[in-house]
Amino acid sequence: MEEFSIRKFEIIDENDVIALWKLCNLVVPQNNPKKDIEEKMNFQPELFFVGEFQNNIIASIMIGYDGHRGWLYYLAVHPDFQRRGFGTQLIDFARDCLSTLGCQKINVQIRTSNASVASFYKRVGFFEDHVFGLGKRIKKDS
Numbered sequence: 001m002e003e004f005s006i007r008k009f010e011i012i013d014e015n016d017v018i019a020l021w022k023l024c025n026l027v028v029p030q031n032n033p034k035k036d037i038e039e040k041m042n043f044q045p046e047l048f049f050v051g052e053f054q055n056n057i058i059a060s061i062m063i064g065y066d067g068h069r070g071w072l073y074y075l076a077v078h079p080d081f082q083r084r085g086f087g088t089q090l091i092d093f094a095r096d097c098l099s100t101l102g103c104q105k106i107n108v109q110i111r112t113s114n115a116s117v118a119s120f121y122k123r124v125g126f127f128e129d130h131v132f133g134l135g136k137r138i139k140k141d142s
Contacts, residue, residue: 004086006093009048009060011041016057017050024076025114030137036062036074047097051077051086061090063097070098070106091124109133 009017018033027033040048040062051059058081062073072094077087098106108126110118 005052006049009050013050017060020076059086063094065101070103072108088124
């Protein structure tokens with residue numbers, strides 16, 4: 001396998017990570033990526049990671065844990081590096097982080113506009129829970 005390393009996000013990574021998210025179509029009008037990073041840095045910053053290949057950020061993952069379930073957010077792998085196992089490595093890394101915290105189950109939400117990514121999650125062991133998600137914005141991102 002090609003050399004791929006995972007490390008904690010640092011604030012100097014912000015521009016590269018946002019560019020990655022945009023390239024991977026993870027940025028939508030209702031989410032301000034700078035604000036999402038700021039909020040993550042204020043809550044569980046130790047669960048925000050980037051993946052590097054040849055000293056370049058090519059991947060990211062935010063992990064959340066509420067004491068009951070774990071959540072994955074902003075899993076991104078640069079399109080030029082997809083299908084090389086890097087996304088799977090990030091999922092395994094996240095699983096290990098969450099397991100260490102006592103987490104029993106990991107959830108992920110996929111936008112219906114990004115349904116093609118569901119096949120990736122199924123390949124790495126996720127399954128449909130036969131539930132649907134509802135959301136309500138408390139405040140709008142700007």
